Amino acid sequence: MTALLSAAGLNKSFGAVVAARDVHVDVAAGETIGVIGANGAGKTTFVNMVTGYLKPTSGTIRFAGEDVTRLPPRAIVRRGIGRSFQIPQVFGTMTAVENVLVALGVADARGLSPWRPFARPDVVGHARATLERFGIAAHGDSEARLLPQGVRKLLDVAIATVRRPRLLLLDEPTSGISAEEKFAVMETLMQALRAGQVTVLFVEHDMQIVGRYAGRVIAFYDGTVIADGPPDRVLDDADVRRHVIGEAHGRARP
Numbered sequence: 001m002t003a004l005l006s007a008a009g010l011n012k013s014f015g016a017v018v019a020a021r022d023v024h025v026d027v028a029a030g031e032t033i034g035v036i037g038a039n040g041a042g043k044t045t046f047v048n049m050v051t052g053y054l055k056p057t058s059g060t061i062r063f064a065g066e067d068v069t070r071l072p073p074r075a076i077v078r079r080g081i082g083r084s085f086q087i088p089q090v091f092g093t094m095t096a097v098e099n100v101l102v103a104l105g106v107a108d109a110r111g112l113s114p115w116r117p118f119a120r121p122d123v124v125g126h127a128r129a130t131l132e133r134f135g136i137a138a139h140g141d142s143e144a145r146l147l148p149q150g151v152r153k154l155l156d157v158a159i160a161t162v163r164r165p166r167l168l169l170l171d172e173p174t175s176g177i178s179a180e181e182k183f184a185v186m187e188t189l190m191q192a193l194r195a196g197q198v199t200v201l202f203v204e205h206d207m208q209i210v211g212r213y214a215g216r217v218i219a220f221y222d223g224t225v226i227a228d229g230p231p232d233r234v235l236d237d238a239d240v241r242r243h244v245i246g247e248a249h250g251r252a253r254p
Contacts, residue, residue, distance in 0.1 A: 010059035034214030082165030092145030
């Protein structure tokens, strides 16, 4: 198996605090991987290192065969790695369509320019088609700050896909979404990303979501990977039940 992403021997320290310890993760193209762990386990540190927001103290990160360990976030995005955030990163006073238009303008190799029309019909059509793929076209002309949390989450991911990333990292895609909506939102996300042939790594605390949508699960504890494999095996692992899920609660079945 040739890895699309290969993280080897990643370590990250903040003074005396060790946030990552000898992390090894290979991701093949086409996988959908759930990343689990308690708060402070190292999940977000790992995502931030892969996306360039943090530089590892030691170790290497290779994407599509290229060493991207020391590249800044923008350079990593240009190479095909995208991400969304736990708190949607949208412009609240802009409409959903306008948010996508800004993302498309930034993604354009020529960049934004006062000399080119910003909302050309073809670009607006592209923006609305992007919203359609994520099932939120009906909200296109609504200000982002007025949108329900689930729609804001979908908008955030839609924006992250305008560069057509090969790998997308999602930070808690269902956080803040009601129990009644979470499966519908996640189903919409996964369908849109599968259609775009995007490899997905998603950080999630909801074990029902992980069990239903992950083809593979990586569990973190104390900055290190304690289990990596099929969901059934990882979610039933004794160390994962003790340090991540909690023995008293057991495994939440999807």
